[in-house]
Amino acid sequence: MFGTGIIVFRETLEAAMIIGILAAATVGIAGRSRMLLGGIAAGVAGAIVVALLTGRIAEMAGGTGQDLMNASILGFAVLMLAWHNIWMSRHGAALAQEARRVGHAVRGGEKTLLTLFVVIALAVLREGSETVLFVYGSMAGSETSALQVLTSGSLGLGAGALAGFLLYAGFLRIPLRWFFAATSGLILLLAAAMASQMARFLVQSDxxxxxxxxxxxxxxxxxxxxxxxxxxxxxxxxxxxxxxLQVVFYVTTLIVILFAMWMLRYRKDTISRF
Known part of the structure; x- marks a missing residue:
């Protein structure tokens, strides 16, 4: 339950960051609100389609292949969480800079308002799709009820949206990197936990x-x-x-992700010196 809230909070905050930056950079432009809301709606609709397809696939895997299906979902979720932490360790700031650049380009007339719609729709779709996958992974084989997942996810969604709004409205002076550092650590542990669960299903399936x-x-x-x-x-x-085997999967996942994050940061620091 708690893992679901953390994942939803993190993904919502990232989407809220991009929306907030673009909204701030395009204040006063005619039709801007329509494009912002339209982009959010399109992204949410796309994420719902992904959720429905994922649910349909999971239902098809009932019976003898359920353990293997659960292991596959968890394995893919671990890979996505690992990629998420590793990529954000290097490109988080670049993501915000790119959103600002797009917003200023729209404001300056270099890009049309349609660009605003597309960028926001893709951002919401990406974060929403990742959330669906991660939630399915965290639920695989667990005893968490749908109501608990819905409650935790709703709290995470509300907290992420509120934090994103307050940060870009200027009410919070907390550096954004602190949010991402804290949630990156929690997501790292969640990835290791999912890897351990995957090992359990692989053992159960012989x-x-x-x-x-x-x-x-x-x-x-x-x-x-x-x-x-x-x-x-x-x-x-x-x-x-x-x-x-669960311990091996857990520890290996922690080591691999931490090492990859360290390597990217080391390379980035080395390059910046030249």
Missing amino acids: VLPDFGNPLWDTTGLLSNTSPAGVLLHALMGYDATPSG
């Missing part, structure tokens, strides 16, 4: 060996069903009785 099941048992200290255990499972994938 695709891979378990390498010891359970590798340890901390139920006496903190059970999976306790309030703290449920919270830690949602935030960082805690499991009181993990298999050895």
Whole structure:
């Protein structure tokens, strides 16, 4: 439940950033509000189509192939989360700069208002589609109810939209990088948690060996069903009785994503010195 809220918050904030920048850069232009709202509506409609298609595919995978389907969804979600964190570690600032450039180009007459519509529609579609995939991944094999997902997602959506509005309205003086640093850390843990869940499904399907099941048992200290255990499972994938393969997938995912993020930042800093 908490993971869903975090993911929705992060994706909503990114879309709100782009919308806010473009809105601020095109104040006073006739027809600008219509294009902004139209772009948002088109992006949301596209994300709904993606959600419907994803749901249809998941329904088709019922029966014996459900574990493998869950593992596939989780694996793809892990890849997307990894790409998301790695890409944003280097290109987050560039994304905001590009939005400003487009807004100024529209204001200066170099680009038409249709560009505003297209850029916002694509931004909302991209973030909405990623949200759908990540939420399906976080729900795969879990006991989270649809109501819990809807509640958590709604809270994340509202918080992300409000934070984006307040940041660009000037009410919040908190550097944007702090938001992204905090959520990047949480998303990193969510990616590792999803990788661990994927390993569990692969073991259940007899695709891979378990390498010891359970590798340890901390139920006496903190059970999976306790309030703290449920919270830690949602935030960082805690499991009181993990298999050895789950631990391998979890740790490997953390190391690979962190190393890739470090390498990109190191290369960026090296290039900037010349």
